[in-house]
Amino acid sequence: MEFKAYNIPIRTGHKYVAVFTPKDALRLDLQPGDRIKLKNPKLKKVYPLTALVDISDDDSVKDGHLGLFSETFKTLMLKKNNKVDVSNLEKPETVEFIKAKLNGDRLDAKQIDAIIKDVVEDDLTDVELTYLVAGSHIHGLSDEETANLTKAIVKNGQTIKFTKGTIVDKHCIGGVPGNRTTMLIVPIIASTGLKMPKTSSRSITSPSGTADTMEILANVTVTADKLKKIAETEGGFVSWGGGVDIAAADDHIIRVRHPLSLDPEGMMLASIMAKKYAVGSKHVLIDIPVGPDVKVSEKMQAEHLKDRFETIGKLLKMEVKVIFTDGTQPIGQGVGPSLEAIDVFKVLNNAADAPQDLKEKALVMSGYLLEMGKKAKPKQGYKMAKEILESGKALAKFNRIVKAQGKSKYELREGKYHFNLLATSSGTVKSINNKLISKIARIAGAPIDKYAGLKVLKKIGDKVKKDEPLLTVYADSKARLSGVKENLVFPYKIS
């Protein structure tokens, strides 16, 4: 059925909305909240949008005219009074697969692929998606389901294909503040002829994601075409995953995981592996920090994840190596986008005051990747990585990557205002609570205030005197700093 489109200047964030007159809604037997398919008949190649139905109370709108909210109007590339096709939407078949999963069944490759296709094409409602997450959370996803989910995410998203070269990648199971190894590993690896096309995330609940920190130094919203070229020329990049549609299904699913902070293990594994699979990585290094206040707090849990990563890797024909690292305290000094970028910059420049723990971790991980990619002989990777970093080759490569990605609009500096958190007693630092460290940086304004965050001055084992600074909190807003002082929970144990 054809309607004349007009734009209603309202944005909803992620939903497409079409507003019918009461008579038209009655004629089509549509209720508010129903779903319909919309198509611009002039665009032959674009698949139809699924939109939610609202009903107009505005008498001035004539029957036969269909109001479309901004995103809907724009996505369909319509102009006022252009024709738009409306068709009724049947409930997708995949709803039955979701129900089966909720009831504890295992899904096969075809069913999973069909679900993810519907997810990406927005044919499933949030309620239906929620049941998928609930079923995956309670019953788990088997290794086969997880591998099939990985393939489905990749198949229904954007991929970057390289014809030449060995592609390696890394991933860190998060929770350690300041852990910005990626920005060091990529230039080291890319200097050797291996390819490391790295898409990273922005922060959701942490003070900074790799993409937030990289953004201080370079543009991170780069198209897939351009990223491909950069990887071909420079061997690697550090870009924001959300800037390309790799693992597009993830963004849809995360929306309904968020309210209960659910992170079904199989979905997490598939989401990580999909990003590697989509760029053709054959060798993947997984870093699992273990510590009391990070995502993985028990060695047993780490061992379990290691097994699953390796099994799923085999099913996907990828070499996956999993290492356990120290997750008991922050890495480097800075926490927050610009403060972390300062650390990275110091390590790349071999500055005298560069944080050695960050450098060391990046070299160890680079070493493994060089060995996995057959650029270094067994046990020679670390040495090779060190040589590349200390000779300035990594810095030169990093600068070329930055230039290729484009200039950043940010400065490399600390927040304008700061205060020191002082030791309440003399003694030795026994522990630092990572979650409290992250919270302080968040309250200071990170990652939205790029210059907010903190510098960790004392680490575990350091001797401190009463009233000696333990960390410095930075922000561009005085009010934010006051907020930190008012809400501060002391993150150090000293005895």
Place this chain on the structure above:
Amino acid sequence: MEFKAYNIPIRTGHKYVAVFTPKDALRLDLQPGDRIKLKNPKLKKVYPLTALVDISDDDSVKDGHLGLFSETFKTLMLKKNNKVDVSNLEKPETVEFIKAKLNGDRLDAKQIDAIIKDVVEDDLTDVELTYLVAGSHIHGLSDEETANLTKAIVKNGQTIKFTKGTIVDKHCIGGVPGNRTTMLIVPIIASTGLKMPKTSSRSITSPSGTADTMEILANVTVTADKLKKIAETEGGFVSWGGGVDIAAADDHIIRVRHPLSLDPEGMMLASIMAKKYAVGSKHVLIDIPVGPDVKVSEKMQAEHLKDRFETIGKLLKMEVKVIFTDGTQPIGQGVGPSLEAIDVFKVLNNAADAPQDLKEKALVMSGYLLEMGKKAKPKQGYKMAKEILESGKALAKFNRIVKAQGKSKYELREGKYHFNLLATSSGTVKSINNKLISKIARIAGAPIDKYAGLKVLKKIGDKVKKDEPLLTVYADSKARLSGVKENLVFPYKIS
């Protein structure tokens, strides 16, 4: 924070929506899809509405002005440029309870009450509610949880309190077409001084609900105040439950159960018992039809439900009697609102062609209720019910109830067009598929076309000759009748 309100003439069905300018949204750190609280500062007694955030693309709207969709604007009783208070909404505490339920924990009375309060006040999103349904579906609700859910639904909805009299009620676990005993039982019971304030549902997936059929004869959208008066004067009524806010929480939850057709047992039990508890019923008769094509197809399942009803009844201090009835074929002749009302009318009038199975079932059930309510001695209930019905007392009572509820706007007639479904062979009727019978009536247009549906002419055990009519299908639309012919699956087995 105060805004100036203006109306955006769009209806969404069930969601409240507030549209901010981009600058205002930035200032309040709001994203599309976030939730806020809205309050009309002039209305002191009304609790705040929870609304979803959209963002305007309309440059002509000034900052400080807040667009509200029709339902939101009206519910807050605002006029253009009235002040409206906006406050940020923290995630409700009950989200943690929902997560616990999803993870298999049992919830206590306080937690359940808090959840239902948030449900009714619209403080939980559809996604959060969906997790509640998923958790209840997979892990089940214990008897204690179900009794507590019943109490919570009643506490957070409308109740009708009677100071005098014994209140009885009945409920049928559905699936049997034409099963309109309620409209006979209520006038029989109400003739004896017992009270039977009956709220019934409209059809969701069947050809007619009791409320749809009653609507042929009387108005069924009656306020709680008026219903109370009718029950005080006449002893009973048959009204639509959705017309009053008894079990208001149900309507919210059903929205997210619908997409996967989930009906978690504990939620179903609580929903049934809440409607009895809310009007103070002390004696409840539950009818469980058992047959291959109704909700309960196995005797074991019926026994299980019987146990649960009785246990939950005890926890709620109600006498609950459960009977198993024949669910193998339709009851009465008519299927569809008006066609069923014709059957009821014939039984009340003691017409010669009144369907005896409908009459018999209504008398048996009335008999039990009269005994439970101590109006009849043990085993004397059936006889008493029969006397009331056959003497015309029930008809007189029914007419008074109809008068009190108000006149119907419908006629009591069959659909304008009809056709007969003929026997394909001679023999004896072995079975009738209830689901296919319902489907035929639905395709004919029931319950939206009040006069559509069918009359069952032959029942199990009847001898038929080839080409003899088995049933007559009615509709007010010729096109609908053609639709039935095209899609018909033969519901009879004859041999």
